[in-house]
Amino acid sequence: MSVIEAAPNKTWSRIWLRHGGLIIAVLCLILIGLAWCGGQDGNSGLVITLYLLAYAIGGYRKALEGLQTLIREKELDVDLLMVVAAIGAASIGYWKDGAILIFIFSLSGALEGYTMERTNNAIESIMKLRPEEAIVINGNKEKRVRVEDLKQGDLLLVKPGERIAADGIVSEGFSAVNQASITGESIPTDKAPGDEVFAGTMNGQGALVIQVTKPAEATLLAKIIHLVQEAQSERPPSQLFVERFERTYAKIVVAGAILMAALPPVFLGWTWSQTIYRAMIFLVVASPCALVSSIMPAVLSGIANGARNGILFKGGAYLETIGRLDVVAFDKTGTLTEGVPKVTDITAYGKYTETELLSIAASLETWSEHPIAKAIISLAKERNIELMPTTKLEAIPGLGVHGSVDGQECKIGKVDLIEGMTLSIKEKSTITDLEQQGKTVIFVKVEDEVIGLLAVQDTLRAQARESVDKLKQMGIKVVMLTGDSSSTAQIIGQEAGVDQVYAELLPEQKVEIIKTLGQNGKVAMVGDGVNDAPALAASSVGIAMGAAGTDIALETANVVLMADDLSKVSYAISLGRRSTRVIKQNVTFAIAVILLLVVSNFIGYVNLPLGVIGHEGSTIAVIISGLRLLSQKQISLFE
Structure with a gap:
């Protein structure tokens, strides 16, 4: 024919x-x-x-x-x-x-x-997001290949207005990427070298060179498609x-x-x-x-609605169950909080200014990989503070770092660094107040003089309080589970507005509390899907936050939130209630x-x-x- x-x-x-x-x-x-x-x-x-x-x-x-x-x-x-x-x-x-x-x-x-x-x-429509071909850069040459043939380590050229073909890390270029198809975020996210991008998302006005980190069958989009097919x-x-x-x-x-x-x-x-x-x-x-x-x-309409808003239900049973919840239990670190420490307070002593204090502190922490060091360096970059030349940098395990900054011997570390030194009543009061707020206090010393302190804390997510309040308005009891100290947990719990705080818990203790809460109704556990996996599995509905890149979240949870957006928890419950x-x-x-x-x-x-x-x-x-x-x-x- x-x-x-x-x-x-x-x-x-x-x-x-x-x-x-x-x-x-x-x-x-x-x-x-x-x-x-x-x-x-x-x-x-x-x-x-x-x-x-x-x-x-x-x-x-x-x-x-x-x-x-x-x-x-x-x-x-x-x-x-x-x-x-x-x-x-x-x-x-x-x-x-x-x-x-x-x-x-x-x-x-x-x-x-x-x-x-x-x-x-x-x-x-979710399954049609991935393009069929991609442009691979090999030296000075560009070649179009099928997405199925992409390998880890390949460099992709993504032109303005094109869909990204694979999960990867930006190597070159700056652009705003529309990630609504994956995370449900309505506003495009700025991407720069070092940032993660996902297959199926739409590139904006700038060209990007992306290093592939996962083959086609292992991308986040592929996992989403698999979950949606299972749910159907x-x-x-x-x-x-x-x-x-x-x-x-x-x-x-x-x-x-x-x-x-x-x-x-x-x-x-x-x-x-x-x-x-x-x-x-x-x-x-x-x-x-x-x-x-x-x-x-x-049920299928509810699942489709959720998927388009960055919420993946693994089956209709969980759409029904989530609408009947009585209690929502949140993990603290990485769920209610950002999971990354930030500098919250800077106090300079004597002739030193905050800028000078932060410059010396960041210079000392230049080569450190410690989360607190990263928080200090990040703030210095944010404020465009110039770092000073450093030499003889040496880490002191459990205490901090010392070295020479601009020719002066300097140290940065915890309270042990100032042992034997005399502080004023006001300085002591400031330190006590910060510690009572659950913050970690870091001191900076130049020669034999303490020039100031920085307080670091894992901060509450911007939408955490509002999201908790919405759940309480819906008649749902909200609790927080954490392995952190009781004092820090109580402070974060109070800021978030939760009804009850359980602190200093091991993973198995979280499971026991979930089972106890579940005796009087349906309970959901919201966690990051890693150390909270046992509690996610034990709850009526396990809800995983930050599923981007977290394989165990996709495997353990019943509902996956593709963006770290706590407001999606109340939306998912509302969707379940309306479906019912x-x-x-x-x-x-x-x-x-x-x-x-x-x-x-x-x-x-x-x-x-x-x-x-x-x-x-x-x-x-x-x-x-x-x-x-x-x-x-x-x-x-x-x-």
């Missing part, structure tokens, strides 16, 4: 794959229209032939699916019940009613397909219950239809034709289509419609086409209702 011949065939295949259900429904309607025009009595051979074609075209697919379920699983399903009802109507001369049933059933199937496609598209395939407990219930319920409906076909002529004086017709309507209106469709569209509320609304609506149609059928107020419209309409209504959760607008905290 030539390319010219193959192209239309391929196009037709795509059209049929996406719109085949609607095409079948339209053909079925045309045949019904022709049959209706051919004669109102419906008894001529031509009319019956047209109706038979409508039955065959509109009902073939559903009949086949129903028979396969019956043969393979020995179970009755809704598809087979609909086809049996249509055939039953035709057997007593209601050709038109049966054909309309087949048409509406096929049309509703097509519409359900479109509405479910919207959910799937929202999820699959996993059924929450409520859906599993409904599916088990459907199998039993279908048998009850068949038994009810048989009784309704047999008893009314004996006890109510109905004609056999009327009785069988009402039994066929009962098969339709009592079928649990809407009930079965009440849950999964809402939508599911309850859908289930209530589905049951109410079934009861209304069954009663109306029994008293003779519903014919077969109207019963089908009510039944299929309610099914489509609950699916559309579930799709409300695809909306990315901020969900009310109290939903």
